[in-house]
Amino acid sequence: MQREMGMITPRRRPASLLALTFLAALMLTGGITVYADTSALEMTRQFVNQALQIMANKQLPVANRTSQLRAVLEPHFDFREMARQSLGPHWRELTQAQRQDFSNVFKDFIESAYLSKINDYSGQQVQFLQQTSLGPGFVQVHSTIVQAGKAPIPINYLLDQKDDSWKIYDVTVDNISIIQNYRNQFNRVINDNGFDKLLADLKAKQQQLALPQAS
């Protein structure tokens, strides 16, 4: 970006006009879809603010906050899609029953992981920036966590459209995809020890994460 600063030409206006005409032509031919739609962004913003409010309400006992948070997050995640993507190519090798088993265990695991962070929030500001298209039916919502004296952390939500609403199927923290990270872990466990071992490991980890937290 900074390198382009040296390339400013004196004849700037005609160039930008040309670009504009070109852009207009492209839009007319349907080459570019312009995203004025921010429904996914608004949905995510609402959900995150709701969740943070519950987390910040430290007067309430942890158990109550946990059940509140669970109720808030449940409708906003596409757990089935998460489970499918976290297995990568292995999903196709599973029977319907195995897929269902795995989806259930993975859902519990993600929920427990999320809920185990209930005491980690200490008033950081979250800013929602924009949403970008990832193709038909998929968007990415960009946000950052702003902390005084520290570098901001970009957090992006990937959503897909299911039953007329947007649902989160992945989150990236500092550009590292959580689902991709589990995909690599699960792939290794399945290749080394098989699917049943993965299911058992995942259950064990979930139970560990679900242990009651101190207030």
Place this chain on the structure above:
Amino acid sequence: MTLSGSHDIMWGSALTGGPKKSVKTKTILAAAAACMMAWTARAALADEQGPPHPPEESAQVYSDPLAPFNERMFWFNLKLDHYVLHPVARGYAAIAPTPVREAVDRFFSNVNFIPRFANNLFQLRMADAGTELARFGINTTVGVVGLFDPADHWFGLKQHNNDMGLTLGYYGVPQGPYLVLPFLGPGTIRDTVGYAADGAMWPLPYFVPWYVSLPTGAGKAIVEAVNFRSLHLDLFEQVDRYAVDLYGAVQDGYMQRRASQLRRLRE
């Protein structure tokens, strides 16, 4: 002569859309345009879905041909951290207050400016290289040998991290297999070569005999590692808490982080 003339007429009418345009030319043009559009749309889609990662069940998993070696090194490093680095860092953190350790971190960051500067230069990122040079000048003098960062606080000059592994990647060198080394941790073949090249930019060995530079270098590496760990005492524990397969979590974290750094440089 006649042949070239007829060509001229054909291309001329096709381009200007003149009345002489035959049905066949029209069809070909339309087909070509459709192909072009489909191709650009596909490219745009692939491009958009590529970096953040595609909504595909068959998305990438890494091949790891050196896994048997890597896993042994990984567990060695883990033990080293558990029994030596982490306890030492914890003890050090108990004695030295955070602002002091952050100043030490800035000091090392300043001292290590040469590879950052050089690699920004290698990638023709002149503005970033210039910023690095200015930062070094300001922070070494006004910032008291780099303990403070007035370049950022007063002049808004941010650090632009870069290294030879990224330079090689920037110019298309493939990353090669994942490689975990004792003491150094996760990497790839490309990043290991880069690390060695960056290390060769450390100036001390060119000015003092080896029996001075070697212990100094080792001491620097140790203090740097302890200081870094003391500032991130639960970094690793956080990863462990949520990992089902720790090796896989660290491997993918490393690969995704490097890929994202490289993407940013190519933007």
